[in-house]
Amino acid sequence: MDVILVRKPKVLILGAGYGGLMTVTRLQKQLGVNDAEITLVNKNDYHYETTWLHEASAGTIHHDKARYQVKEVINTSRVNFVKGNVVAIDKEAKKVKLEDRELDYDYLVISLGSNPETFGIKGLKEYAFGITNINAARQLREHIEYQFATYNTEAVKRNERLAIVVGGAGFTGIEFLGELAERVPELCREYDIDQKNVRIICVEAAPTALPGFDPELIEYAVNFLEQRGVEFKIGTAIKECTEEGIIVAKGEEMEEIKADTVVWAAGVRGNSVVEEAGFENMRGRVKVSPELRAPGHDEVFVIGDCSLIINEEINRPFPPTAQIAMQQGETCAKNIAALVKGQGQLEQFKPDIKGTVASLGESNAVGMAFGKKLYGTKASFMKKMIDNRALFMVGGPGMVLKKGKFKFF
Ligand code: FAD
Ligand code: NAD
Numbered sequence: 001m002d003v004i005l006v007r008k009p010k011v012l013i014l015g016a017g018y019g020g021l022m023t024v025t026r027l028q029k030q031l032g033v034n035d036a037e038i039t040l041v042n043k044n045d046y047h048y049e050t051t052w053l054h055e056a057s058a059g060t061i062h063h064d065k066a067r068y069q070v071k072e073v074i075n076t077s078r079v080n081f082v083k084g085n086v087v088a089i090d091k092e093a094k095k096v097k098l099e100d101r102e103l104d105y106d107y108l109v110i111s112l113g114s115n116p117e118t119f120g121i122k123g124l125k126e127y128a129f130g131i132t133n134i135n136a137a138r139q140l141r142e143h144i145e146y147q148f149a150t151y152n153t154e155a156v157k158r159n160e161r162l163a164i165v166v167g168g169a170g171f172t173g174i175e176f177l178g179e180l181a182e183r184v185p186e187l188c189r190e191y192d193i194d195q196k197n198v199r200i201i202c203v204e205a206a207p208t209a210l211p212g213f214d215p216e217l218i219e220y221a222v223n224f225l226e227q228r229g230v231e232f233k234i235g236t237a238i239k240e241c242t243e244e245g246i247i248v249a250k251g252e253e254m255e256e257i258k259a260d261t262v263v264w265a266a267g268v269r270g271n272s273v274v275e276e277a278g279f280e281n282m283r284g285r286v287k288v289s290p291e292l293r294a295p296g297h298d299e300v301f302v303i304g305d306c307s308l309i310i311n312e313e314i315n316r317p318f319p320p321t322a323q324i325a326m327q328q329g330e331t332c333a334k335n336i337a338a339l340v341k342g343q344g345q346l347e348q349f350k351p352d353i354k355g356t357v358a359s360l361g362e363s364n365a366v367g368m369a370f371g372k373k374l375y376g377t378k379a380s381f382m383k384k385m386i387d388n389r390a391l392f393m394v395g396g397p398g399m400v401l402k403k404g405k406f407k408f409f
Helices: 018-030 050-058 134-151 171-190 215-227 272-276 322-340 377-403
Strands: 010-014 037-042 046-048 067-069 079-083 086-090 095-098 102-104 107-110 114-116 163-167 199-204 230-234 237-241 245-250 253-258 261-264 268-270 297-302 355-359 365-369 372-375
Touching: 010 018, 010 102, 018 037, 018 079, 018 107, 018 322, 018 377, 046 050, 050 134, 050 171, 050 377, 067 377, 086 272, 107 322, 134 171, 134 261, 163 171, 163 245, 163 253, 171 199, 171 215, 171 230, 171 355, 215 230, 215 365, 215 372, 237 261, 268 272, 297 322, 322 377, 355 377, 365 377, 372 377
Parallel strands: 010 037, 010 107, 037 079, 107 297, 163 199, 163 261, 199 230
Antiparallel strands: 046 067, 086 095, 095 102, 114 268, 237 245, 245 253, 355 365, 365 372
């Protein structure tokens, strides 16, 4: 009698961020050991909360608070975890190349997050810092502290050492400024520096900070930050970054701002691996089908910052957020489980946007949540609940107790 060996389908998930971990933690419940071979690949053996990186970068929290081991939230008897750097995807051969090996797949989930969007601006890659991952956050925090520590050791005091430029007043820029406004007075006390010598300058190209957000909340956030010493240069674009600082333009007028710290927080694009793999994309983001699949590749799901979905109400892409990445992870897991089990129709993804809340340091924030405007301690409470919910969704109550934010007022 002939024995027919049926190979288990291979499900390969790239990236253990919000999208990847939501997919894996759902899939490991929805598929049995005999249904599929599930593999998760991530650059590091830890997951980090990208949404907390502004705090780790300013040094208002330790970077370890913003990360945990991937193995703490996956079931290692169901999921193989591979620590590795994805360098290429061969979508025709259905293979993924890591630095040290190759993996093949029947179903692929691309959830590799974003890269900074530098718009080809000269000098940014060489001289500016980014708020992009744990390594970058640690480096930026140490760089700022080094400037403060060095200032009083020099015979000729250079105030440029104490000048910090933040490029972009989007949500990342504003949240980072909120942390800096708290950290700088601490650094001044620690290193015997008069805060009058410190400059925090935010340069925003659009006619307003937080473009597209509620005008009253923008005014609240900008006033709050200005009162804490942040200078805003609105309607001003960074044109070049140099070893000494930045060159900006407001209309025809050019200005050089000298600063030893320049932080680029002016937008993101999808992970370069996606573009290099040859998927149709817009700034590294694949416009996915309602089932979250890449056009022409039904076996490839793309979620999170690597994906692009259109908000039909305004006919523009949804801004990439953790909120959407996590919801996509749930749909993606359901759809892969259905395909593996050969079950009927796939779920169509519909984002359920509950709101947006931006922190302004430890105890202030601004936001719209469930259709309501919030600011002050209420908004800050809401922001911490959102952060805790994200931990809960992936790691359950244990992870909330371990890493959660409980200092509410
Ligand atoms: P990520 O969560 O970034 O995960 C990507 C994963 O892929 C990482 O683990 C990374 O290490 C891994 N990876 C990357 N490249 C490779 C590779 N080549 N090989 C192997 N592994 C790789 N959104 C909100 O909804 N609310 C917020 O409050 C909010 N705050 C934010 C604050 C900051 C400072 C920033 C920067 C962003 C914030 N966002 C927020 C946006 C949100 O963080 C992203 O939209 C979200 O992280 C996207 O999820 P993801 O799964 O696509 O990617
Ligand atoms: P963004 O694209 O939202 O904002 C970037 C800002 O930089 C824009 O205001 C833009 O006008 C400005 N800019 C661009 N080029 C410039 C230049 N040359 N000079 C000066 N300014 C310039 O990017 P982001 O803030 O990094 O956010 C990325 C994504 O993450 C967004 O989808 C955002 O909604 C999300 N996010 C959400 C939160 C939150 O919900 N609390 C926090 C951070 C990020």
